[in-house]
Amino acid sequence: MTQEKQETKQAIIDAFHFRHATKKFDANKTIPEDDFQFIMETAHLSPSSFGFEPWRFLVIQNEALREKIKETSWGARGKIMDCSHFVIVLARTKKDTRYDSAYLQDHLKNVLQFPEEAADGLLQMVENFQKEDFAILEDEDRMADWASKQTYIALGNMMTAAAQIGIDSCPIEGFPMKEMNDLLREEGLLDDESFSISVMAAFGYRANDPAPKKRRPFDDVVKWVE
Numbered sequence: 001m002t003q004e005k006q007e008t009k010q011a012i013i014d015a016f017h018f019r020h021a022t023k024k025f026d027a028n029k030t031i032p033e034d035d036f037q038f039i040m041e042t043a044h045l046s047p048s049s050f051g052f053e054p055w056r057f058l059v060i061q062n063e064a065l066r067e068k069i070k071e072t073s074w075g076a077r078g079k080i081m082d083c084s085h086f087v088i089v090l091a092r093t094k095k096d097t098r099y100d101s102a103y104l105q106d107h108l109k110n111v112l113q114f115p116e117e118a119a120d121g122l123l124q125m126v127e128n129f130q131k132e133d134f135a136i137l138e139d140e141d142r143m144a145d146w147a148s149k150q151t152y153i154a155l156g157n158m159m160t161a162a163a164q165i166g167i168d169s170c171p172i173e174g175f176p177m178k179e180m181n182d183l184l185r186e187e188g189l190l191d192d193e194s195f196s197i198s199v200m201a202a203f204g205y206r207a208n209d210p211a212p213k214k215r216r217p218f219d220d221v222v223k224w225v226e
Contacts, residue, residue, distance in 0.1 A: 011164065012160075012164065015160060015163040015164040016160070016163065017213055018163050018166070019159060019160065019162075019163035019168075019169065020168075020206075020210040020213065021169075021170045021171065022079075022168040022169060022170045022202070022204070022206045022210075023078065023079070023170065024078065024079070024082070024206070024207040024208060025079060025082040025083040025084070025168065025202065025204035025205060025206065025207055026082070026204065026205045026206065026207045027081070027082040029084065029204060029205040030084045030204075031084040031085055031167055031203060031204060031205075035165055035167065036059075036084075036085050036203065038161065038165070039158050039161050039162050039167070039203065040057060040059070040087075040158070042154075042157045042158055042160075042161040043055075043057055043154040043155075043157060043158050044057075045157075046153050046154035046157045047153060048150045048153065048154075049146070049150055050122065050126060051112060052092075052097065052104060052107060053107070053111075054091055054092035054096065054097050054147040054150055054151070055089060055090060055091055055092065055147075055150065055151045055154060055198070056089075056090040056092075056191075056195055057087055057088075057089055057090070057154075058087065058088040058089075058090065058184075058189060059085060059086070059087055060080075060086045060087070060088060061085070061086075063081075065187060066080050066081060066086060067081070068183055069086075069088075069180075069183070069200075072175065072176070072179050072180055072183050073172065073174060073175035073176075073180060073200070074174050074175065075172040075173060075174015075175055075200075076172055076174070076175065076200065076202070079170055079172070079202040080202060082204070082207075083170075083202035083203060083204035084203055084204035084205070085202075085203040085204065086200070086201075086202050086203070087158070087200065087201045087202075087203065088184070088189075088197060088200050089151045089154065089155060089197075089198045089199045089200065089201070090151075090184075090189075090190070090195035090196065090197060090198060091144065091147035091148040091150070091151050091195065091196055091197075091198040092147050092194060092195060093143075093144065093147070093193060093194055093195060093196050094140055094143040094144070095193060095194055096194050097143060097146070097147050098130070098137070098143070099123050099126040099127040099129075099130055099137075100123070100127070103194070104123065104126070105119070105123075108122065108123070130143075134146065144196060147198075148196075148198040148199075151198040151199060152198075152199065155171060155199055155201060158201065158203075159171065159201065162203055167203060167204070167205065168203070168204055168205055168206045169201055169202065169203045169204075170201065170202045171199060171200070171201050172199065172200040172201060172202065173199055173200075175197070175200070177196070177197060180197045181196055181197055184197060
């Protein structure tokens with residue numbers, strides 16, 4: 001193993017030890033814009049099922065809207081007004097993730113630039129996946145869950161990237177989904193029912209040092225099957 005690889009691996013492990021769910025942020029510290037742009041780029045480049053990118057990231061810097069979110073989301077209280085940057089992660093709804101949706105047609109043609117025959121072949125595969133393999137097509141909740149699970153890949157990448165450059169974060173699920181969707185809809189942020197809230201995250205700098213990280217023993221959670 002080269003020295004450079006060993007140093008890279010150690011830096012990544014150090015970032016995982018550094019990262020914790022920050023409960024209180026220092027309101028006097030702001031993340032430099034180029035650093036937060038870097039964090040959001042890791043979300044932008046994150047992998048998704050079939051490469052469909054079933055997400056959108058709302059960076060909420062408006063104080064009045066933050067106040068409304070604080071009143072709606074119990075999990076955001078104590079964080080949202082003090083953190084430097086606050087992100088709401090949206091997941092695309094069945095309207096856009098169904099195999100025959102206009103969104104997927106556009107995505108394959110204009111973003112992924114698939115030839116028509118290749119796009120048709122992939123959508124047939126997706127149709128079978130949604131109808132048979134995962135059997136999610138006729139269940140609104142399971143379609144929503146499929147998209148939402150993918151947003152957590154991006155969330156994990158954002159938090160890890162932040163930790164690698166010394167920035168703290170806290171993922172937030174503490175909110176009533178209907179009320180948060182209603183708020184975002186009133187604010188014009190759900191785009192004609194193409195999106196629903198999935199998860200939120202606060203980013204900034206810790207106000208207090210965390211307790212040492214605790215985990216179950218490695219061999220209890222990692223099993224080698226040979």
